[in-house]
Amino acid sequence: AQTVTQSQPEMSVQEAETVTLSCTYDTSESDYYLFWYKQPPSRQMILVIRQEAYKQQNATENRFSVNFQKAAKSFSLKISDSQLGDAAMYFCAHRSLTSGTYKYIFGTGTRLKVLA
Amino acid sequence: DTGVSQNPRHKITKRGQNVTFRCDPISEHNRLYWYRQTLGQGPEFLTYFQNEAQLEKSRLLSDRFSAERPKGSFSTLEIQRTEQGDSAMYLCASSSYLPPPGQGTGNTIYFGEGSWLTVV
Helix, strand or coil: CCEEECCCCEEEEECCCCEEECCEEECCCCCEEEEEEEECCCCCCEEEEEEECCCCCCCEECCEEEEEECCCCEEEEEECCCCHHHCEEEEEEEEECCCCCCCEEECCCEEEEEEC | CCCCEEECCEEEECCCCCEEEEEECCCCCCEEEEEEECCCCCCEEEEEEECCEEEEECCCCCCCEEEECHHHCCEEEEECCCCHHHCEEEEEEEECCCCCCCCCCCCCCEECCCEEEEEC
């Protein structure tokens, strides 16, 4: 069964600095999707970025980028030029493409604090 | 508003009562998901539908929980004989293989704002 692990319960970053959130996953498949979602306090979970496993190029979305290491089963999120509005819980998620299930498996999250 | 809509947003109920949550997915999304989230934890998968068919259920979904998606549009999640351990946020999400115009990428789930349940 697929599992997603986020080993950093909490991280802090100074405003305008860069921070990296870690995620590892376990799967026996070669084709899948990976996602980072952001959940601000008492607000809706929104997609930050996603990566298709068959793509070697790391996804980027403005100040957000990922470091996808398929062999190591690692999928970290880098936030550049951190802003106060980036403060939130961040969840890493995996979805299989070949196991016949369409469910998304989430990690336990990393709380990001942005210091002014 | 073309986002995922959930109601009620908050529900306080006495132990033993039944509660029902409703989810309206993004229009034309054929897949609909229910997750449960407790404070400080990630979303835990409960069940999902493709159109009106319930394709997978988690072992977390005891026989007190039932979900339906009649006609493949909105969905309801009912919890019977609620227990204090059912207190959580119940999240609904939807997705489609191909995204509707202007609504992002396919095979990505989009969440509603959640329905908070407190059992007293």
